[in-house]
Amino acid sequence: AAAAAAACFSEDDFYCPVCQEVFKTPVRTANCQHVFCRKCFLTAIRESGTHCPLCRGSVTKKERTYPKRALDVENSMKKASGGCRCCEKQVRFSWMRQHYKTCKKYQDEYGISSIIPNLQISQDSTGNSRSDAISDNGEMANNQILQGETSGHPTFKCPLCQEANFTRQRLLDHCNNRHLYQIVPVV
Structure with a gap:
């Protein structure tokens, strides 16, 4: 029965089209039936207004505030397995x-994401992160890439506080966590 319930989903059906990660608290739009992480959906709605982040279909005022959980997806995620x-x-x-928190290969590739510690699928997220918190003033591309110490991967310095040795993902997480509401002029 578990295999039958999960069989109607493909592995790609468990990945958010916004963050490209496995869903955390999946929610579904009523009109177009697209599924997102709750936090990704609320952030995208805050930025784009009244439209689905994937197809620009209409989203009701109620679901913009209280998106409906995709319980069928959540339940299938508990039954279906996929490869890291x-x-x-x-x-x-x-x-x-x-798993990503303990997978050395994942951490080497993507860094340890600050979003991942809140990992229980049943936990609600608040939707308070924004991807537009980093100001691109050109310094990042020109001056902020540092040579990785031992991994051979490039590391980056935060253009806002000068803290260093971040992977790309960790720099984004750092800026979202530490500088979310900091207003910086764009040069």
Whole structure:
């Protein structure tokens, strides 16, 4: 029965089209039936207004504030497994974010994301992060890339506080967590 319930979903159906990660608290739009992480959906709605982040279909005022959880997706994530995108270990989708915290290959590739510690699929997220918190003043591209110490991967320095040695993902997470409401003039 578990295999039958999960069989109607493909592995791609468990990844958010906004953050490209395994869903955290999946929600579905009523009109177009697209599924997103709750936090990704609320952030996108705050930025774009009344439209679905994927197809620009209409989204009601109620679901912009209280999006409906996609319980069928949540339940299927508890039953279906997929391969880690770095080590290929088979993990239930509901535990994939937990796996990423301990997967060395994933951490080497993507860094340790500050979003991942809140990983229980049943937990609600608040939707308070914004991807537009980083100001692109050109310094990042020209001056902020530092040579990685031992990994050979480039690391970056925060253009707002000068803290250094971030992977791309960790720099984004750092800016969203530490500088979210900091207003910086764009040069």
